[in-house]
Amino acid sequence: MIRNQVRVIVAILFIGAGSVAYFAASYVATPKFIVKNESDVNVEVTAYWKQQSKNLGSILAGGEQMFELNDEAAMEFRVAYPDGQVITSSPAIYFTSGTTVIAVVTESAIKVNAEF
Structure with a gap:
């Protein structure tokens, strides 16, 4: 049960970090x-x-x-x-x-x- 919750939290953090990186890249691109x-x-x-x-x-x-x-x-x-x-x-x-x-x-x- 706790392992599943940890996996969900890690997945959410991973998706969130990827989204931030994707949108930030357009602001620093040449x-x-x-x-x-x-x-x-x-x-x-x-x-x-x-x-x-x-x-x-x-x-x-x-x-x-x-x-x-x-x-x-x-x-x-x-x-x-x-x-x-x-x-x-x-x-x-x-x-x-x-x-x-x-x-x-x-x-x-x-x-x-x-x-x-």
Whole structure:
């Protein structure tokens, strides 16, 4: 009888600890950024935050690029099209631990959303 109660208590504690670890992980995870090119042309993309930048290079039409960045700031994306047109996302989007930022490039715009 007591053994069964101990087993139940241990199982509850184990499940509780696992749940805490699962939910806490999203708050300490390194921010992730995904840039999707949904336009019909290859584009050059650069990410800007604070006084820093990251050149993602050329993203093929229909392709995507993912990167992680261990920081907390607001980020904007600058896209250069082959015809010389340059578009910058606005407003800059805030990111912190556990955030996934998704930037979608189309023929004439950049749509940026954050998932916390």
